[in-house]
Amino acid sequence: MSNTMNSPVFPSQDAIDQLEAFHESLPDYGAEALEIIKKLHRDGAPATVAQTGGRYFGFVNGGIVPAALATKWLTDTWDQNAAMYVMSPVASVLEEICEQWLVDLLGLPDNSAAGFVSGSSLATLCGLAAGRNTLLQRLNYDVASRGLFGAPEIRVVLSEQAHSTVFKALSLLGLGTERLIKVPADEEGRILIHSIPKLDERTLLILQAGNVSSGAFDDFTSICEMARKAGTWVHIDGAFGLWAAASEPLKHLTKGIELADSWSVDAHKTLNAPYDNGIVLCRHRKALGQALSMSASYLEYSQQRDGMKYTPDASQRARAVDLWATLKSLGKQGVSELVEDLHQKALYFSRSLEQNGFIINNKVCFNQVLVSMEDENLTKKTLELVQNSGECWCGGATWKGKSVIRISVSSYRTDYKDIDRSVAAFVQAKEVAVNTP
């Protein structure tokens, strides 16, 4: 692992300045492989962020379990194109297996389809494309061929706290951002069920398993039951939170998700798989396939699984192999414990900070902790000092109009000593912040 106990979690300014060594125009002649690797190690490695260690709490980034890391090296040497069965039988078979395992692990309806994509941004785009197309199909309108020109109008209902990538996906799908019906959220960031407008069969409803700031989960059972009766398509953005469904002690948080139509989730966050690993899941296999289909004279789809039928890409990395290795190395029990462990550590982190005079702004139901101090400037100053300390790294966010420090415990590498050391860094930063004008 690149980070040792004592290398800073965020690179020093010197290390960043050293990146200057990469600025050159493309040389006329190529360099030796060994020279390239040495250069990267010398000039690039010091400017990496130590997120494979235990004290990185920024965004919701996750770590990387050893078996998956080694598998990724191996699959990179295989250099498989997972677009079609004929390009890589092994990728195709492992996609099928991951699909079954995930449906089972997350408790989704039998025969739901999975598409293996780069991340939740794309997974959400795919799920919403399937939803948009299906709603319009039910109105006898084929948007895939006719486009949105003159299409019957559909409505999009979502929480005002939906993730920014959901808004981006809607905008890419021609649904814009201005005419969406944005429903207010409660104090924990859950969509306010009584503020959801009357649902109907022309509505796409987007819910959230894991609010990106507070980690809160929407009330899926009540809302999805309403939606099903009305013929509304429900997509759940569960980028990091959907994994609660795979954890015995936490699965109450995701109760009712199986009533939705499509889901997006990242393996590269909570599950600690390598990057470039998101999944779209869809109850309606055909709808997902139709939304993402394409044809060309040289493409001969097989009876076997062709990955590109479930993704926007044609050529693609065999990412299901890493996912398979991650799941295989953890097992059901291991996934359950991994997720519960992140939750327990987030609780421990929040209690320690509270005991040291910090304010915790959310109910820590999952792995996210929102921290502040009585004064907004102190919060900002403390965050900056924590970031510069190299001891740990957290990002900032705005919560209910106020600046907060956002902690995400999402790496399996984080242990209780890492948290103690990070709390000490917070305490020290606070002292300095309080004592400097």
Ligand SMILES: *Cc1c(COP(=O)(O)O)cnc(C)c1O
């Ligand atoms: C991270 C995240 C996304 C986007 O996922 P990417 O894998 O970064 O594309 C979407 N929604 C939520 C809630 C997230 O946390």
